[in-house]
Amino acid sequence: MNERELRRLSREESLRLLSDVAMGRVVFTMHALPAIQPVNHVIDGGDIIIRTHLGAAITMAVDGHDAVVAYEADAIDPDDHLGWSVIIVGMARLIHDEGDITRYRRLLRPWVSGTTDHLIRIRPELVTGSRLVIFSRAVGPKDP
């Protein structure tokens, strides 16, 4: 008998999966409404680095604190839904260091020509990874 089960992934496994893909979605609040934007990313020293024209909106702290965002990436089969997803919650900050900016701009190409964009560093606080798998449950000879 086949069952579908959601298995939790460790923080290390989750960050490794994230570094294996180039794209995810940053989740933030804009004009007091939930907002989401697909972006590409690199992982550097355990932080998620993204490049987006929404940099100012994403990192705008309402009350002087750092902005809290979520970041999600997944590889899920659209038909059987098997695969993994990783969801991170953490602080987002604009990157100001010139050396970092030069380095990350080389790694992250802009999606659109001729737009102004920013680099953002997301430091993971909560990391939730899960993988949906199918497994065969052993059925004994006396089971129905």
Added chain:
Amino acid sequence: MNERELRRLSREESLRLLSDVAMGRVVFTMHALPAIQPVNHVIDGGDIIIRTHLGAAITMAVDGHDAVVAYEADAIDPDDHLGWSVIIVGMARLIHDEGDITRYRRLLRPWVSGTTDHLIRIRPELVTGSRLVIFSRAVGPKDP
């Protein structure tokens, strides 16, 4: 010369693209933090119907009002980033009508065996669709 340009899609085109795919991500607030969950969906009468074990958390109104959520789906090439994304902001409500529940449960299969889940209707208020394209800019003989 090839330029990359983000083209805005109409509301109708955006909802059509959404109905062509089976999966998206619902964005909401949980414990005062930004939250996101991959789910599958059907479009019915212009509304987005999703099925998730996070039903109570997603539709929990903090102050007696309906919960405002975002919903995102995309088909973006991980290498060249060409493709489309649709982002919707709207009100989310638990579905209580027994007929609707029976119908939507047939259309939306649970991802995990043996979990309790809810059906949610998201009524789109804001619909933002965009498509990233490459186009060749005509270069005249006198242009550099």
